[in-house]
Amino acid sequence: MVNHSRRRRPLLPIIGLLLLLLLSSISATPSHQHHLEKEEEDSPITRFQGYLRINTVHPNPDYASAVSFLKSQALYIGLQTKTLEFARSKPLLLLTWPGSDPSLPSILLNSHLDSVPVEPSKWLHPPFSAYRSPDGKIFARGSQDDKCIAMQYLEAIRNLRAQNFQPTRTIHISYVPDEEIGGFDGAAKFVASKEFADLNVGFMLDEGQASTGDEFRVFYADRSPWNLIIKAFGMPGHGSRLYDNSAMENLMKSVEIITKFRESLFDVVKAGKAANSEVISVNPVYLKAGIPSPTGFVMNMQPSEAEAGFDLRMPPTADPDLVKIRIAEEWAPAIRNMTYQIIEKGPIRDYMGRPLMTLTNDSNPWWSIFKQAITEAGGKLAKPEILASTTDARYMRQMGIPTLGFSPMTNTPILLHDHNEFLKDTIYLRGIKVYESVISSLSSFVRASA
Ligand SMILES: *[C@@H]1O[C@H](CO)[C@@H](O)[C@H](O)[C@H]1NC(C)=O
Ligand SMILES: *[C@@H]1O[C@H](CO)[C@@H](O)[C@H](O)[C@H]1NC(C)=O
Ligand SMILES: [Zn+2]
Numbered sequence: 001m002v003n004h005s006r007r008r009r010p011l012l013p014i015i016g017l018l019l020l021l022l023l024s025s026i027s028a029t030p031s032h033q034h035h036l037e038k039e040e041e042d043s044p045i046t047r048f049q050g051y052l053r054i055n056t057v058h059p060n061p062d063y064a065s066a067v068s069f070l071k072s073q074a075l076y077i078g079l080q081t082k083t084l085e086f087a088r089s090k091p092l093l094l095l096t097w098p099g100s101d102p103s104l105p106s107i108l109l110n111s112h113l114d115s116v117p118v119e120p121s122k123w124l125h126p127p128f129s130a131y132r133s134p135d136g137k138i139f140a141r142g143s144q145d146d147k148c149i150a151m152q153y154l155e156a157i158r159n160l161r162a163q164n165f166q167p168t169r170t171i172h173i174s175y176v177p178d179e180e181i182g183g184f185d186g187a188a189k190f191v192a193s194k195e196f197a198d199l200n201v202g203f204m205l206d207e208g209q210a211s212t213g214d215e216f217r218v219f220y221a222d223r224s225p226w227n228l229i230i231k232a233f234g235m236p237g238h239g240s241r242l243y244d245n246s247a248m249e250n251l252m253k254s255v256e257i258i259t260k261f262r263e264s265l266f267d268v269v270k271a272g273k274a275a276n277s278e279v280i281s282v283n284p285v286y287l288k289a290g291i292p293s294p295t296g297f298v299m300n301m302q303p304s305e306a307e308a309g310f311d312l313r314m315p316p317t318a319d320p321d322l323v324k325i326r327i328a329e330e331w332a333p334a335i336r337n338m339t340y341q342i343i344e345k346g347p348i349r350d351y352m353g354r355p356l357m358t359l360t361n362d363s364n365p366w367w368s369i370f371k372q373a374i375t376e377a378g379g380k381l382a383k384p385e386i387l388a389s390t391t392d393a394r395y396m397r398q399m400g401i402p403t404l405g406f407s408p409m410t411n412t413p414i415l416l417h418d419h420n421e422f423l424k425d426t427i428y429l430r431g432i433k434v435y436e437s438v439i440s441s442l443s444s445f446v447r448a449s450a
Contacts, residue, residue: 044432045138045425047073048151049130052140061114063177067093070150070175077158079173084195087185090177094195097157099170099443105202106170107442108401110392111150112179112186112207115142122419136425143423145416146207148431149407150175156435167443172199179392182345187392191399201401203366203442206393209416210409215382216374216434219405221357222387222394223277223313227343230254230332231307239300248289250336251306257330258282258310277388280323281313315386316355320348346390347398356397358404360384365447366402373441377434379408408434 054065067083070093074081080096093113099106118127118141125131127141140147153173160167178186190196211217232254234247265279289306290297314320324342332340350356360367374381387393387405396403408431415421 044151044155044429045132047155048148048428049132049138049140051147051151052130052138052142053128055128056113057115057117057141058180059117061177063089063091063113066113067091067175070095070154073151073154074173077154077161079157082195084190084193086189086193087177090185092177092186092190093175095173095175097161097167097171099167101168101446102170104169104446105200106172107439108199108201108204108396109149109153109171109173109439110187110204110206110396111146111153111173111175112183112392113150113175113177114180115145115147116180116417119419124420127421132425137422138425138428139420139422141421143421144210144407144409144412144414145421146407148409148423148428149207152408152428152431152435153439155432156439159432159436160440165440167440168446169202169443171439171443172201176392183392183395187395188346191395196399201396201399204393204396204401204403205438206391206396206403206405208405208407209387210407210412210414211382212411212413213382214410215380216406216408216410217382218360218370218384219387219393220360220384221316221355221397222390222405223281223315224348224356224394225345225390226312226314227345228282228310228312228327228331229307229341229343230310230327231305231339232332233305233337233339234302236304237302239302241302245337246302247304247306247337248302250338251289251308253336254331254338255284255308258284261326275385277386278315278317280315280318281311281388283311285309285311313388314348316348316357346394350398350400352400354400356394357386358397358402360404364402365445366442367404369441369445370404370406370438373438374434376441377437379410379434407431 051066051069054069055062056066071081071083074095080098082094082096084092084094086092120127123139125139127139130138130140132138157171174190176183176186176190178184208217208219230251232247232250234245234250235243237243237246262282265281268274268279269276286309288308289303291301291303292298314323327340327342332338348356358364358367362368371381391405393403393405409423409427412423412427
Protein backbone atom coordinates (compact mmCIF):
# COMPACT_ATOMS: atom_id res chain seq x y z
CA MET A 1 0.00 0.00 0.00
CA VAL A 2 2.57 2.52 1.12
CA ASN A 3 4.88 1.49 -1.64
CA HIS A 4 2.15 1.93 -4.12
CA SER A 5 1.22 5.49 -3.23
CA ARG A 6 4.84 6.48 -3.11
CA ARG A 7 5.38 5.14 -6.60
CA ARG A 8 2.27 6.83 -7.97
CA ARG A 9 2.94 10.35 -6.78
CA PRO A 10 5.54 11.34 -9.38
CA LEU A 11 3.14 10.27 -12.14
CA LEU A 12 0.68 13.09 -11.51
CA PRO A 13 2.64 15.88 -13.16
CA ILE A 14 3.41 13.59 -16.08
CA ILE A 15 -0.27 12.84 -16.60
CA GLY A 16 -0.97 16.55 -16.46
CA LEU A 17 1.64 17.22 -19.09
CA LEU A 18 0.29 14.47 -21.32
CA LEU A 19 -3.22 15.90 -21.04
CA LEU A 20 -1.96 19.33 -22.01
CA LEU A 21 -0.15 17.87 -25.02
CA LEU A 22 -3.23 15.95 -26.05
CA LEU A 23 -5.48 18.99 -25.76
CA SER A 24 -3.13 21.16 -27.74
CA SER A 25 -2.76 18.53 -30.46
CA ILE A 26 -6.55 18.34 -30.83
CA SER A 27 -6.97 22.09 -30.99
CA ALA A 28 -4.05 22.38 -33.41
CA THR A 29 -5.71 20.13 -35.99
CA PRO A 30 -9.41 20.76 -35.79
CA SER A 31 -10.06 20.66 -39.52
CA HIS A 32 -8.21 17.39 -39.96
CA GLN A 33 -10.18 15.79 -37.18
CA HIS A 34 -13.42 17.12 -38.56
CA HIS A 35 -12.58 15.92 -42.04
CA LEU A 36 -12.03 12.35 -40.82
CA GLU A 37 -15.37 12.30 -39.05
CA LYS A 38 -17.11 13.73 -42.07
CA GLU A 39 -15.68 11.07 -44.36
CA GLU A 40 -16.89 8.46 -41.92
CA GLU A 41 -20.40 9.96 -42.02
CA ASP A 42 -20.70 10.62 -45.70
CA SER A 43 -19.70 7.54 -47.67
CA PRO A 44 -22.29 5.45 -49.53
CA ILE A 45 -21.48 2.55 -47.21
CA THR A 46 -21.99 4.49 -43.99
CA ARG A 47 -25.21 5.94 -45.34
CA PHE A 48 -26.37 2.39 -46.09
CA GLN A 49 -25.38 1.35 -42.57
CA GLY A 50 -27.28 4.31 -41.17
CA TYR A 51 -30.47 3.14 -42.84
CA LEU A 52 -29.92 -0.47 -41.79
CA ARG A 53 -29.66 0.60 -38.14
CA ILE A 54 -33.28 1.76 -38.11
CA ASN A 55 -35.36 -1.07 -36.72
CA THR A 56 -38.31 -1.56 -39.08
CA VAL A 57 -39.16 -5.16 -38.26
CA HIS A 58 -42.70 -6.31 -37.60
CA PRO A 59 -44.78 -6.17 -35.51
CA ASN A 60 -43.66 -2.61 -34.61
CA PRO A 61 -41.68 -1.15 -37.50
CA ASP A 62 -40.27 2.31 -36.80
CA TYR A 63 -41.63 3.83 -40.00
CA ALA A 64 -41.29 7.40 -38.72
CA SER A 65 -37.51 7.13 -38.31
CA ALA A 66 -37.06 5.36 -41.64
CA VAL A 67 -39.09 8.00 -43.48
CA SER A 68 -37.30 10.86 -41.77
CA PHE A 69 -33.89 9.35 -42.62
CA LEU A 70 -34.76 8.83 -46.29
CA LYS A 71 -36.40 12.22 -46.54
CA SER A 72 -33.33 14.03 -45.25
CA GLN A 73 -31.17 12.11 -47.75
CA ALA A 74 -33.56 13.08 -50.55
CA LEU A 75 -33.66 16.74 -49.55
CA TYR A 76 -29.87 16.84 -49.44
CA ILE A 77 -29.71 15.44 -52.97
CA GLY A 78 -32.35 17.96 -54.09
CA LEU A 79 -35.36 15.73 -54.74
CA GLN A 80 -38.97 16.68 -54.11
CA THR A 81 -40.56 14.81 -51.22
CA LYS A 82 -44.13 14.03 -50.23
CA THR A 83 -45.40 11.87 -47.38
CA LEU A 84 -48.69 10.07 -47.90
CA GLU A 85 -50.61 8.10 -45.29
CA PHE A 86 -53.25 5.61 -46.40
CA ALA A 87 -53.49 4.01 -42.95
CA ARG A 88 -52.74 5.50 -39.54
CA SER A 89 -49.04 5.58 -38.62
CA LYS A 90 -48.13 3.85 -41.87
CA PRO A 91 -46.45 6.57 -43.92
CA LEU A 92 -45.45 6.21 -47.54
CA LEU A 93 -42.62 8.43 -48.78
CA LEU A 94 -42.72 9.58 -52.37
CA LEU A 95 -39.68 11.24 -53.99
CA THR A 96 -39.62 12.96 -57.35
CA TRP A 97 -36.94 14.06 -59.78
CA PRO A 98 -38.85 15.97 -62.46
CA GLY A 99 -37.98 15.19 -66.06
CA SER A 100 -37.66 17.75 -68.84
CA ASP A 101 -40.77 16.29 -70.53
CA PRO A 102 -43.41 15.75 -67.85
CA SER A 103 -45.95 14.74 -70.50
CA LEU A 104 -44.20 11.37 -70.89
CA PRO A 105 -45.16 8.49 -68.57
CA SER A 106 -42.83 8.37 -65.59
CA ILE A 107 -40.49 5.78 -64.09
CA LEU A 108 -41.27 4.49 -60.59
CA LEU A 109 -38.69 2.78 -58.37
CA ASN A 110 -40.22 0.99 -55.39
CA SER A 111 -38.88 -0.31 -52.09
CA HIS A 112 -40.64 -1.40 -48.92
CA LEU A 113 -39.75 0.13 -45.56
CA ASP A 114 -40.50 -2.90 -43.39
CA SER A 115 -38.62 -6.11 -42.61
CA VAL A 116 -39.44 -9.50 -41.15
CA PRO A 117 -38.66 -10.18 -37.48
CA VAL A 118 -35.32 -11.50 -36.20
CA GLU A 119 -34.07 -13.95 -33.61
CA PRO A 120 -31.04 -11.95 -32.44
CA SER A 121 -29.52 -14.88 -30.52
CA LYS A 122 -29.07 -16.77 -33.80
CA TRP A 123 -27.05 -13.95 -35.36
CA LEU A 124 -23.25 -13.64 -35.42
CA HIS A 125 -23.60 -9.84 -35.12
CA PRO A 126 -26.54 -7.86 -33.74
CA PRO A 127 -29.10 -7.56 -36.57
CA PHE A 128 -29.36 -3.76 -36.33
CA SER A 129 -25.66 -3.03 -35.89
CA ALA A 130 -24.92 -3.10 -39.64
CA TYR A 131 -21.54 -4.49 -38.61
CA ARG A 132 -19.05 -4.62 -41.48
CA SER A 133 -16.66 -7.59 -41.31
CA PRO A 134 -13.03 -7.25 -42.44
CA ASP A 135 -13.97 -8.96 -45.73
CA GLY A 136 -16.72 -6.38 -46.35
CA LYS A 137 -19.89 -8.23 -45.37
CA ILE A 138 -22.48 -5.86 -43.92
CA PHE A 139 -24.73 -7.78 -41.53
CA ALA A 140 -28.25 -6.50 -40.90
CA ARG A 141 -31.87 -7.45 -41.22
CA GLY A 142 -32.96 -5.85 -44.46
CA SER A 143 -29.49 -5.73 -46.02
CA GLN A 144 -30.82 -7.87 -48.93
CA ASP A 145 -34.58 -7.45 -48.43
CA ASP A 146 -34.77 -4.71 -49.41
CA LYS A 147 -32.96 -1.77 -47.80
CA CYS A 148 -30.15 -2.18 -50.30
CA ILE A 149 -32.24 -1.02 -53.25
CA ALA A 150 -33.84 1.74 -51.14
CA MET A 151 -30.43 3.37 -50.72
CA GLN A 152 -28.98 2.36 -54.10
CA TYR A 153 -31.76 4.25 -55.91
CA LEU A 154 -30.80 7.37 -53.93
CA GLU A 155 -27.07 6.92 -54.40
CA ALA A 156 -27.46 6.40 -58.14
CA ILE A 157 -29.54 9.58 -58.44
CA ARG A 158 -27.05 11.48 -56.27
CA ASN A 159 -24.28 10.44 -58.70
CA LEU A 160 -26.33 11.23 -61.80
CA ARG A 161 -27.10 14.69 -60.45
CA ALA A 162 -23.42 15.24 -59.71
CA GLN A 163 -22.75 14.39 -63.37
CA ASN A 164 -25.37 16.99 -64.38
CA PHE A 165 -27.54 14.31 -65.94
CA GLN A 166 -30.97 15.65 -66.85
CA PRO A 167 -33.79 13.09 -67.01
CA THR A 168 -36.33 13.36 -69.81
CA ARG A 169 -38.99 11.28 -68.09
CA THR A 170 -39.81 12.09 -64.49
CA ILE A 171 -38.39 9.63 -61.96
CA HIS A 172 -40.24 8.75 -58.76
CA ILE A 173 -39.20 6.62 -55.82
CA SER A 174 -41.82 5.16 -53.48
CA TYR A 175 -41.00 3.82 -50.02
CA VAL A 176 -44.02 1.82 -48.93
CA PRO A 177 -45.05 0.26 -45.60
CA ASP A 178 -46.28 -3.25 -44.83
CA GLU A 179 -45.00 -5.26 -47.81
CA GLU A 180 -43.98 -8.11 -45.52
CA ILE A 181 -47.51 -8.43 -44.16
CA GLY A 182 -49.28 -8.33 -47.52
CA GLY A 183 -49.09 -4.69 -48.55
CA PHE A 184 -52.80 -4.10 -47.97
CA ASP A 185 -52.22 -0.78 -46.16
CA GLY A 186 -49.25 0.04 -48.36
CA ALA A 187 -48.87 -0.66 -52.08
CA ALA A 188 -52.45 -1.91 -52.49
CA LYS A 189 -53.95 1.38 -51.30
CA PHE A 190 -51.25 3.42 -53.03
CA VAL A 191 -52.01 2.05 -56.53
CA ALA A 192 -55.71 2.68 -55.97
CA SER A 193 -55.13 6.33 -55.02
CA LYS A 194 -55.47 9.54 -57.01
CA GLU A 195 -51.88 10.37 -56.06
CA PHE A 196 -50.73 7.23 -57.86
CA ALA A 197 -52.84 7.91 -60.95
CA ASP A 198 -51.35 11.42 -61.08
CA LEU A 199 -47.84 9.94 -61.34
CA ASN A 200 -48.74 8.51 -64.78
CA VAL A 201 -46.30 5.61 -64.30
CA GLY A 202 -45.10 3.98 -67.52
CA PHE A 203 -42.64 1.47 -66.08
CA MET A 204 -41.65 0.28 -62.68
CA LEU A 205 -38.85 -1.50 -60.88
CA ASP A 206 -39.41 -3.33 -57.60
CA GLU A 207 -37.33 -5.70 -55.49
CA GLY A 208 -35.89 -8.96 -56.81
CA GLN A 209 -33.59 -11.51 -55.21
CA ALA A 210 -29.91 -12.25 -54.85
CA SER A 211 -28.13 -14.43 -57.36
CA THR A 212 -25.49 -16.92 -56.25
CA GLY A 213 -23.81 -16.70 -59.67
CA ASP A 214 -22.42 -13.96 -61.92
CA GLU A 215 -25.74 -13.13 -63.62
CA PHE A 216 -28.34 -10.71 -62.28
CA ARG A 217 -31.74 -12.25 -61.70
CA VAL A 218 -34.87 -10.53 -62.95
CA PHE A 219 -38.51 -11.39 -62.23
CA TYR A 220 -41.46 -10.75 -64.56
CA ALA A 221 -44.23 -12.17 -62.35
CA ASP A 222 -45.02 -13.26 -58.79
CA ARG A 223 -47.01 -16.24 -57.69
CA SER A 224 -50.23 -15.25 -56.04
CA PRO A 225 -50.83 -16.78 -52.59
CA TRP A 226 -54.14 -18.34 -51.58
CA ASN A 227 -54.97 -19.59 -48.11
CA LEU A 228 -57.14 -22.67 -48.43
CA ILE A 229 -59.10 -24.05 -45.48
CA ILE A 230 -61.06 -27.27 -45.89
CA LYS A 231 -63.49 -28.67 -43.33
CA ALA A 232 -65.08 -32.08 -43.03
CA PHE A 233 -68.23 -32.99 -41.08
CA GLY A 234 -69.49 -36.45 -40.14
CA MET A 235 -71.30 -38.48 -37.55
CA PRO A 236 -69.40 -38.62 -34.26
CA GLY A 237 -68.96 -42.09 -32.76
CA HIS A 238 -67.22 -44.22 -30.19
CA GLY A 239 -63.52 -44.68 -30.85
CA SER A 240 -63.99 -48.42 -31.06
CA ARG A 241 -66.59 -48.35 -33.86
CA LEU A 242 -65.93 -49.02 -37.52
CA TYR A 243 -68.25 -46.91 -39.69
CA ASP A 244 -68.11 -44.92 -42.92
CA ASN A 245 -67.86 -41.15 -43.48
CA SER A 246 -66.54 -39.85 -40.19
CA ALA A 247 -65.20 -36.30 -40.39
CA MET A 248 -61.64 -37.56 -39.96
CA GLU A 249 -62.03 -40.13 -42.70
CA ASN A 250 -63.42 -37.57 -45.11
CA LEU A 251 -60.66 -35.11 -44.34
CA MET A 252 -57.94 -37.75 -44.70
CA LYS A 253 -59.30 -38.67 -48.15
CA SER A 254 -58.89 -35.05 -49.21
CA VAL A 255 -55.41 -34.80 -47.77
CA GLU A 256 -54.43 -37.86 -49.83
CA ILE A 257 -55.86 -36.38 -53.03
CA ILE A 258 -54.13 -33.04 -52.42
CA THR A 259 -50.86 -34.82 -51.62
CA LYS A 260 -51.02 -36.69 -54.96
CA PHE A 261 -51.66 -33.43 -56.82
CA ARG A 262 -48.70 -31.83 -55.03
CA GLU A 263 -46.44 -34.76 -55.90
CA SER A 264 -47.41 -34.75 -59.57
CA LEU A 265 -46.35 -31.11 -59.91
CA PHE A 266 -43.25 -31.54 -57.79
CA ASP A 267 -42.23 -34.42 -60.11
CA VAL A 268 -42.33 -31.97 -63.03
CA VAL A 269 -39.97 -29.68 -61.10
CA LYS A 270 -37.68 -32.57 -60.11
CA ALA A 271 -37.52 -33.69 -63.74
CA GLY A 272 -36.28 -30.21 -64.65
CA LYS A 273 -39.30 -29.46 -66.88
CA ALA A 274 -40.34 -26.39 -64.88
CA ALA A 275 -38.97 -24.12 -62.20
CA ASN A 276 -40.41 -24.35 -58.71
CA SER A 277 -42.07 -20.98 -59.24
CA GLU A 278 -43.71 -22.03 -62.53
CA VAL A 279 -46.03 -24.63 -61.02
CA ILE A 280 -48.89 -24.46 -58.53
CA SER A 281 -47.65 -25.36 -55.07
CA VAL A 282 -49.93 -26.59 -52.32
CA ASN A 283 -48.42 -27.30 -48.91
CA PRO A 284 -50.26 -28.42 -45.77
CA VAL A 285 -49.72 -25.94 -42.94
CA TYR A 286 -52.09 -27.11 -40.20
CA LEU A 287 -54.47 -29.85 -39.11
CA LYS A 288 -57.18 -29.20 -36.55
CA ALA A 289 -59.36 -31.95 -35.10
CA GLY A 290 -60.08 -33.90 -31.96
CA ILE A 291 -61.96 -33.24 -28.74
CA PRO A 292 -59.67 -31.56 -26.20
CA SER A 293 -59.33 -33.07 -22.69
CA PRO A 294 -57.34 -31.82 -19.68
CA THR A 295 -54.45 -34.11 -20.64
CA GLY A 296 -54.58 -33.70 -24.43
CA PHE A 297 -57.40 -35.24 -26.46
CA VAL A 298 -60.32 -37.52 -25.78
CA MET A 299 -59.04 -40.75 -27.29
CA ASN A 300 -62.21 -42.85 -27.49
CA MET A 301 -64.26 -40.37 -29.54
CA GLN A 302 -64.28 -39.93 -33.31
CA PRO A 303 -64.93 -36.18 -33.74
CA SER A 304 -67.71 -34.69 -35.83
CA GLU A 305 -65.50 -31.99 -37.37
CA ALA A 306 -61.99 -31.87 -38.79
CA GLU A 307 -60.13 -29.11 -40.58
CA ALA A 308 -56.90 -28.59 -42.54
CA GLY A 309 -55.13 -25.49 -43.89
CA PHE A 310 -52.99 -25.21 -47.03
CA ASP A 311 -50.70 -22.58 -48.50
CA LEU A 312 -51.42 -22.47 -52.21
CA ARG A 313 -49.32 -20.49 -54.70
CA MET A 314 -50.65 -19.72 -58.15
CA PRO A 315 -48.30 -18.85 -61.02
CA PRO A 316 -49.80 -16.34 -63.47
CA THR A 317 -50.01 -19.09 -66.09
CA ALA A 318 -52.43 -21.15 -63.97
CA ASP A 319 -56.17 -20.74 -64.54
CA PRO A 320 -57.68 -19.76 -61.18
CA ASP A 321 -61.16 -20.92 -62.26
CA LEU A 322 -59.91 -24.44 -63.01
CA VAL A 323 -58.21 -24.60 -59.61
CA LYS A 324 -61.43 -23.51 -57.93
CA ILE A 325 -63.34 -26.28 -59.74
CA ARG A 326 -60.73 -28.81 -58.61
CA ILE A 327 -61.11 -27.66 -55.00
CA ALA A 328 -64.90 -27.80 -55.14
CA GLU A 329 -65.11 -31.18 -56.88
CA GLU A 330 -62.10 -33.12 -55.56
CA TRP A 331 -60.51 -31.50 -52.52
CA ALA A 332 -63.57 -30.46 -50.52
CA PRO A 333 -66.66 -31.88 -52.26
CA ALA A 334 -70.01 -31.14 -50.73
CA ILE A 335 -71.07 -34.72 -51.43
CA ARG A 336 -68.40 -35.80 -48.93
CA ASN A 337 -69.92 -33.33 -46.44
CA MET A 338 -67.05 -30.91 -46.83
CA THR A 339 -66.82 -27.13 -47.11
CA TYR A 340 -63.95 -24.89 -48.10
CA GLN A 341 -62.80 -21.30 -47.90
CA ILE A 342 -60.29 -19.63 -50.21
CA ILE A 343 -58.67 -16.42 -49.02
CA GLU A 344 -57.00 -14.78 -51.99
CA LYS A 345 -54.06 -12.71 -50.80
CA GLY A 346 -53.93 -10.36 -53.74
CA PRO A 347 -54.85 -10.24 -57.41
CA ILE A 348 -54.08 -12.89 -60.00
CA ARG A 349 -55.37 -11.07 -63.10
CA ASP A 350 -54.93 -7.42 -64.11
CA TYR A 351 -57.76 -4.89 -64.53
CA MET A 352 -58.20 -6.14 -68.09
CA GLY A 353 -58.39 -9.79 -67.02
CA ARG A 354 -54.92 -10.60 -68.31
CA PRO A 355 -52.41 -12.80 -66.41
CA LEU A 356 -50.27 -10.68 -64.07
CA MET A 357 -46.97 -10.77 -65.90
CA THR A 358 -44.64 -8.36 -67.62
CA LEU A 359 -43.44 -9.31 -71.10
CA THR A 360 -39.71 -9.93 -71.37
CA ASN A 361 -39.20 -9.85 -75.09
CA ASP A 362 -38.80 -7.14 -77.70
CA SER A 363 -42.53 -6.53 -77.82
CA ASN A 364 -42.00 -4.66 -74.53
CA PRO A 365 -39.71 -1.68 -75.26
CA TRP A 366 -39.05 -1.16 -71.54
CA TRP A 367 -37.58 -4.64 -71.37
CA SER A 368 -35.21 -3.91 -74.24
CA ILE A 369 -34.04 -0.64 -72.66
CA PHE A 370 -33.58 -2.29 -69.25
CA LYS A 371 -31.62 -5.22 -70.68
CA GLN A 372 -29.40 -2.93 -72.73
CA ALA A 373 -28.68 -0.78 -69.66
CA ILE A 374 -27.53 -3.83 -67.69
CA THR A 375 -25.19 -4.78 -70.53
CA GLU A 376 -23.83 -1.24 -70.66
CA ALA A 377 -23.05 -1.46 -66.94
CA GLY A 378 -20.99 -4.57 -67.65
CA GLY A 379 -23.59 -6.98 -66.27
CA LYS A 380 -25.45 -9.94 -67.65
CA LEU A 381 -29.06 -10.93 -67.02
CA ALA A 382 -30.13 -14.48 -66.23
CA LYS A 383 -33.23 -15.94 -67.90
CA PRO A 384 -36.24 -13.99 -66.56
CA GLU A 385 -38.07 -15.83 -63.79
CA ILE A 386 -41.36 -15.99 -61.93
CA LEU A 387 -40.78 -15.21 -58.25
CA ALA A 388 -41.75 -18.16 -56.04
CA SER A 389 -43.13 -15.83 -53.37
CA THR A 390 -44.89 -12.48 -53.57
CA THR A 391 -43.99 -8.79 -53.61
CA ASP A 392 -45.80 -5.49 -54.02
CA ALA A 393 -45.09 -5.71 -57.76
CA ARG A 394 -48.35 -7.62 -58.19
CA TYR A 395 -50.35 -4.51 -57.32
CA MET A 396 -48.61 -2.46 -59.99
CA ARG A 397 -48.97 -5.24 -62.57
CA GLN A 398 -52.65 -5.33 -61.66
CA MET A 399 -52.87 -1.73 -62.91
CA GLY A 400 -51.36 -2.91 -66.20
CA ILE A 401 -47.99 -1.27 -65.48
CA PRO A 402 -44.99 -3.24 -66.75
CA THR A 403 -42.98 -4.07 -63.63
CA LEU A 404 -39.73 -5.97 -63.18
CA GLY A 405 -38.37 -7.35 -59.91
CA PHE A 406 -34.68 -6.58 -59.69
CA SER A 407 -32.16 -6.31 -56.85
CA PRO A 408 -28.63 -6.08 -58.25
CA MET A 409 -26.89 -8.71 -56.10
CA THR A 410 -24.62 -11.23 -57.82
CA ASN A 411 -22.38 -13.81 -56.13
CA THR A 412 -24.45 -13.50 -52.98
CA PRO A 413 -26.12 -16.26 -50.93
CA ILE A 414 -29.90 -15.84 -50.74
CA LEU A 415 -30.47 -14.82 -47.13
CA LEU A 416 -33.72 -12.88 -47.19
CA HIS A 417 -35.76 -13.65 -44.05
CA ASP A 418 -32.82 -15.77 -42.81
CA HIS A 419 -30.43 -15.39 -39.87
CA ASN A 420 -27.23 -13.45 -40.58
CA GLU A 421 -28.61 -11.65 -43.62
CA PHE A 422 -25.73 -9.73 -45.17
CA LEU A 423 -24.59 -7.97 -48.32
CA LYS A 424 -20.99 -7.37 -49.34
CA ASP A 425 -19.87 -3.76 -49.70
CA THR A 426 -18.40 -4.31 -53.18
CA ILE A 427 -21.65 -5.88 -54.42
CA TYR A 428 -23.64 -2.99 -52.95
CA LEU A 429 -21.41 -0.37 -54.59
CA ARG A 430 -21.55 -2.12 -57.96
CA GLY A 431 -25.35 -2.09 -57.68
CA ILE A 432 -25.27 1.71 -57.49
CA LYS A 433 -23.41 1.82 -60.82
CA VAL A 434 -25.94 -0.57 -62.34
CA TYR A 435 -28.82 1.69 -61.26
CA GLU A 436 -27.03 4.74 -62.68
CA SER A 437 -27.08 3.01 -66.05
CA VAL A 438 -30.65 1.72 -65.68
CA ILE A 439 -32.16 4.97 -64.40
CA SER A 440 -30.44 7.17 -66.99
CA SER A 441 -31.45 4.84 -69.85
CA LEU A 442 -35.07 4.47 -68.75
CA SER A 443 -35.55 8.17 -68.19
CA SER A 444 -33.96 9.04 -71.53
CA PHE A 445 -36.13 6.59 -73.46
CA VAL A 446 -38.48 8.52 -75.72
CA ARG A 447 -41.10 6.88 -77.83
CA ALA A 448 -44.52 8.27 -78.48
CA SER A 449 -46.50 5.15 -77.63
CA ALA A 450 -44.86 4.17 -74.30
C1 LIG B 1 -73.06 -36.63 -45.20
O1 LIG B 1 -73.88 -36.32 -44.09
C2 LIG B 1 -75.13 -36.93 -44.09
C3 LIG B 1 -75.94 -36.39 -42.92
O2 LIG B 1 -75.22 -36.51 -41.72
C4 LIG B 1 -74.93 -38.45 -44.02
O3 LIG B 1 -76.16 -39.11 -44.07
C5 LIG B 1 -74.08 -38.89 -45.21
O4 LIG B 1 -73.77 -40.26 -45.11
C6 LIG B 1 -72.79 -38.11 -45.27
N1 LIG B 1 -72.08 -38.45 -46.48
C7 LIG B 1 -70.74 -38.53 -46.56
C8 LIG B 1 -70.16 -38.95 -47.88
O5 LIG B 1 -70.03 -38.27 -45.61
C1 LIG C 1 -43.50 -11.85 -76.61
O1 LIG C 1 -44.02 -12.79 -75.69
C2 LIG C 1 -45.43 -12.94 -75.77
C3 LIG C 1 -45.85 -13.85 -74.64
O2 LIG C 1 -45.07 -14.98 -74.55
C4 LIG C 1 -45.82 -13.46 -77.14
O3 LIG C 1 -47.21 -13.60 -77.23
C5 LIG C 1 -45.33 -12.48 -78.19
O4 LIG C 1 -45.58 -13.00 -79.48
C6 LIG C 1 -43.83 -12.23 -78.04
N1 LIG C 1 -43.44 -11.18 -78.96
C7 LIG C 1 -42.25 -11.16 -79.61
C8 LIG C 1 -42.00 -9.99 -80.48
O5 LIG C 1 -41.45 -12.08 -79.51
ZN1 LIG D 1 -38.75 -7.65 -49.74
